[in-house]
Amino acid sequence: MDDLYRDYILDHYKHPRNFGELEPHDLEALEHNPLCGDELAVQIRVQDGRIEDLRFQGHGCAISQAAASIASEELKGMALAEVGELGADWMIELLGIPVSATRRKCALLNLKVVRGAVTGDHAWPA
């Protein structure tokens, strides 16, 4: 089996969960990966201080699209305060594949855009 392009990664890439538009939404953000020009946007609906629902939109490689898809399932229902605390390790562990230094930003773009929407912090997750 392929180390990186595992079946579940390719499944999320080809059939991304929670992609599209979300109306109405309370929060949104758009981020770019300057390395490759890929972009990813998110729209989030909030209820009682938690992410009630969210949708991603954009284009990117298998790693960035699968990461967004996998993260979206975990982020639903999460408290906004908790989202602000999420770091790079959370995403890399969730993805479950060895991510090389050059592909790290691919994996983290979705967390960057979600944190940007929720906290206004547009730094790359550390």
Place this chain on the structure above:
Amino acid sequence: MPPVAEKNVFEGSPSGALAGVRSDFPIFARKFGGSDSRPPSPLIYLDSAATTQKPRVVIDALAEHLRDHNANVHRGVYELAQEADAAFEGARARIAAFAGARRQVTIFTKNTTEAINLVAYSWGRANVGPGDAVLITQMEHHANIVPWQVLCRERGAILRYLDVDEQGELSLDALDAELARGDVRLVAFAHVSNVLGTINPVAEMLARARAAGARTLIDGAQAIPHMAVEVDALDADFYAWSGHKALGPTGIGVLHGRRELLEEMPPFLTGGDMIASVDFQSATWNELPYKFEAGTPPVAEAVGLGAAVAYLQALGMERVREHERTLTAYMLERLAEVPGLRVVGPASAERRGGLASFTIDGIHPHDVAELVARAGVCIRAGHHCAQPLMRCLGVGATARASVGVYNDRADVDALVDALLAGREVFGL
């Protein structure tokens, strides 16, 4: 600098190789990767448009200079300093002759980007004003876009773009129409596109711009190392290129300029070496080319680049071009075998430099590059510092394979095999 022997190169060899060239590049003796499931692989380098590998003569010239001839230039009276001067100015003369330009108008910069910035800051700020236009093309590298954006914003000028058509070509009629508007002060364009590979009709474009009274700048980063270029004969006002894409070291680029313009232009960077004399409140400028070379220049890098152009000259630039043209034709032919693969830019290798950018349905270019890297094949993926062009092509990114003097058909075969295997990984 060690003399470079005339190479015995066999034309039209079945392997598509320039005979004996690969063994001149020590890096090809290295093995890469290797794991339980995969043996280590030799370097299959198809990323020469990003930077070329270095022949032994360049590595040796750099090391020899630093070991035996190192001193600062233009100042010392001792023997070692005179050796350094001779090496540096000898390299300049060799590099100027290689590009068909005169020594006094061959200015060393850091790279092509700095050469273009030099023109934008020095010539641009003195000659482009409110209502003037700078004309570039949709196929430019960011290095030939952003300096003009900044200049135009600062000076109240307008930045306009020549369209790229479906075949990845510029239209001379469109250029005529733009020039007829009467406001174009400068036309700046790539000799060869780093994404499309298009070889632009440089002589025709320059003639039209000249007739309209516009100044011209050519970004020659993808042209100089791959074909014979005679800068003087082209008669562009400015011609910029990079050493590291021409088998030389990083940290050195070249700007050739028209003498009368360079004489009039104010300095770009100021400081040591570029002055004639300095008073408490003012200074006067050194003669060309030193007026544009503030501070200690890249001495060892110049020596290395001098060795690189001597190596290229020994190969013969006509042969280099013929080698890359036939290899690119082979690459286009083989890439067509990959289902879902689309090449951007001119269909014919005659119209192309040694590169092909492409997309594959169902696999993002980054994944394409990652998949072939496992087979030891080095290609580039991304926007190639040409985001406006990516927008015109309607893609976010492409994968790009580019060839150099050391490549042969086996490298292209390895790429195609890796692409076919990559499609299987993705279940295509």
